[in-house]
Amino acid sequence: MKYEEIFARSFSRHDQKRFKLGASLACFVVLWFMCTVFKPYLRILPVSNLRLIKTNNSNRHKYKTSNETQTLHLLPPKLSKNREAERTTLICNTSKSRCDVCEMKGDIRIQGNSSTIFVFSSLTGNSSMTIKPYARKSDKSAMESITTFTIKSIQEEGETMLKCTKIHNVPAIVFSVGGYARNNFHAFSDVIIPLYATSRDFNREVKFLVTNHRSGWTSKFQELLQELSRYEIIDIDHENEVNCFPSVVVGLEKEDRKELDIKSMKDFTLFLRSSYSLERFTAINLTNSLTKKPRLLIVSRQKTRAFMNIKELVHAAQEFGFEVTVTEMNANLTHVSRLVNSCDVMMGVHGAGLTNMVFLPENGVLIQVVPWGKMDWLANTYFGDPSKVMGLKYLEYKISQGESTLVDQYPLNHQVLVDPFSIQRKGWGAYKSIYLDKQNVMLNITRFKETLSRSLELLHS
Incomplete structure (x- = not known):
């Protein structure tokens, strides 16, 4: 019943x-x-059945209950009897092909000499993950030398409490200057531009914790680093203190498949002009400046991909009315930036020196001389496409087989000359050793004059 x-x-x-x-x-x-x-x-009842997962859509590290997925919220231990525990968050985005980035807020403690970051939790069990803070994660060769950081979420009762020996009241960003960062192109593409994108919203109220630190690197980019942070750089690898921060970002934001580019690239070039007090914002307009000569900067190289007939090239440019400067780029960016900014046209063989196009005034012209070896993808990806985003005019001069010094090193029927793709299939090392490391350029001046003429036309528009 x-x-x-x-x-x-x-x-x-x-x-x-x-x-x-x-x-x-x-x-x-x-x-x-x-x-x-x-x-x-x-209010403080624990969430049951928590476990660390990666969601398929964003690949952010989250905790999942039996009914839903939610961003991890951790409660750190109380710092004093009169202070309530603050809510702590840890979010890691590993979905991008170029970078991994973890953001955390709350009670964050960094033990530099062990490359360990502690996030204290009174809700969850102990867990950890690793991250290399360099924006070229798919390149195994570059990542081999990058320090691995371990992010540990631990319970107050579960492990010995690390005591803060240095307490900071501003956020921190952890990043590496290892990998390929000694190369000027990679320094900008892998570190400087991602660092700008990651740190600009902090308005200089952020501390930089640098791993794989090189004093020469930070000296070279000192002006830019000071414009992004008003604090001294911390060499975190040799830091014996336990540094405590209210929030930390580990890794730098980098757009997928992009080199020398972010969504606000013009803002970045304005940032560069401000950092180095560059005077020129736009290149010469020959239609309105009939009495002034346009300035041409020829980027020379000594060891490889050098111009073998530089005197003839300078003479031809002068005949077109250019005021010509020939120089090899160096580490003094204050000098380099002002020299490049004073010019209207910049030209050079494909290489890291062309990275200094970032200092050209808007509407300036970049001429990239592309060596023999089917380098179309390299030329466009590294300099062609980025130059257009910067507001520059771009010209490309692909040398013929006869303009390459490789014809003096190999028979004319050798695969190096007739089938560069066969060398590419052997791997980057084999390709680079021939087409980038052994090749110089003997320009056909008569043929190249067409490019010089076209650059003047662009300065008229």
């Missing part, structure tokens, strides 16, 4: 109504009493 039928036979309708009303009132009183008494404890 059902409970409703037993209830109906035991009481009259009037008694049933009175009983139901009284029971409802009693339940309400009991519920109100429980909520009042136990309210302080209900």
Whole structure:
């Protein structure tokens, strides 16, 4: 027999109504009493069945309950009796092909000499993950030398509490200047531009924790680093202190499949001009400046991919009315930036020196001389496409087989000359050793004059 039928036979309708009303009132009183008494404890009930996962859509590290997926919220231990524990978050994005980035807020403690970052939690079990803070993660060769950081989420009761020996009241960004960062192109593409994208919203109120530190590197880019942070750089690998921060970003944001490029590239070039106090924002307009000569900067190279007939090239440019400067790029970016900014056209053989196009005034012209070896992808990806995003005019001069010094090193029917793709299939090392390391350029001046003429036309527009 059902409970409703037993209830109906035991009481009259009037008694049933009175009983139901009284029971409802009693339940309400009991519920109100429980909520009042136990309210302080209900807020901190732990979430059950938490486990660390990667979601498929964003690949951010999250914790998942039996019913939903949510971003991890950790409660750090109280720092004092009078201070309530602050909510701590840890979010790691590993979905990009170029970089991994972890952001955390709360009680963050960094033990530099062990490359360990501790995020204290009173809700979850101990867990950890590793990250290399360099924006070229798919390149195994580059990443071999990058320090691996371990991010550990630990419980206050589970491990010995690390005491802060240095307490900072501003956020921190952890990044590496290892890998290929000694090369000027990679210094900008892998570090400087991603660092700008990651740190600009902090308005200089952020500390840089550098791993794989090189004093020469930070000296070279000192002006830019000072414009992004007003604090001294911390060489985190040799830091014996336990540094505590309210928030930390590990890794630098980098757009997938992009070199020398971010969404706000023009803002970045303005940042460069401001950092180095560059005077020229736009190149010469020959239509309105009939008395001034356009300035041409020829980037020379000594060891490889050098111009073998530089005197003839300079003479031809002067015949077109250019004021010509020939120089090899160096580490003094204050000098280099002002020299490049003073010119209207910059030309050179494919190589790291062309990276200094970032200092050209807007509407300036970049001429990239592309060596023999089917380098179309390299030329466009590294300099062609980025130059256009910077507001520059781009010209490309692909040398013929006869303009390459490789014809003096190999028979004319050798695969190096007739089938560069066969060398590419052997791997980057084999390709680079021939087409980038052994090749110089003997320009066909008559043929190249067409490119010089076209650069003048662009300065008229």
